[in-house]
Amino acid sequence: MCLIFVKGAIPREVIGGIIDSNDIKTYLTNIEESFEFAPETHANTLVNEMITSHYDGKSGIRKHILEMTHMANQLRSMDMKISDGFLVHIIMKSLGPNYDPFKTKYNTQKEEWTIQELILRSVEEEERQKAEK
Structure with a gap:
């Protein structure tokens, strides 16, 4: 349920750049890694x-x-x-x-x-x- 909410809150333009996962913790980690900067x-x-x-x-x-x-x-x-x-x-x-x-x-x-x-x-x-x- 949380995963559906998180995915629904992310704009379509952004969601394509995030590695998908069925696990909320992994998905949040993937989001963080996608938007890290040096x-x-x-x-x-x-x-x-x-x-x-x-x-x-x-x-x-x-x-x-x-x-x-x-x-x-x-x-x-x-x-x-x-x-x-x-x-x-x-x-x-x-x-x-x-x-x-x-x-x-x-x-x-x-x-x-x-x-x-x-x-x-x-x-x-x-x-x-x-x-x-």
């Missing part, structure tokens, strides 16, 4: 997304930084070495030209910011820019 592919996708990401100015800078941090954490879980300092630089690179004075201020300081400091200062800068409008 971790390297996912890592490449995340790296590209991080490098090409740009803050849109609408969604909130905190959200943008947290999304970038989430991508970095996913890469770290794949044994990719990403320091917080490097992540801060990637995030700074993703900010638009209206954040250039903010980036300059960061670059002229001797200390590197943590992600939490970046979030705090970025949110303050975002609020300052909103107040000026």
Whole structure:
């Protein structure tokens, strides 16, 4: 009964790519194997997304930084070495030209910011820019 339900829930275009079985456990394993992808592919996708990401100015800078941090954490879980300092630089690179004075201020300081400091200062800068409008 479960097997009939599972097969009925899969679109016809997809079901042809799955090795058939009369056993639900085997069938689910076959589904999993049919849609597995190499971790390297996912890592490449995340790296590209991080490098090409740009803050849109609408969604909130905190959200943008947290999304970038989430991508970095996913890469770290794949044994990719990403320091917080490097992540801060990637995030700074993703900010638009209206954040250039903010980036300059960061670059002229001797200390590197943590992600939490970046979030705090970025949110303050975002609020300052909103107040000026």
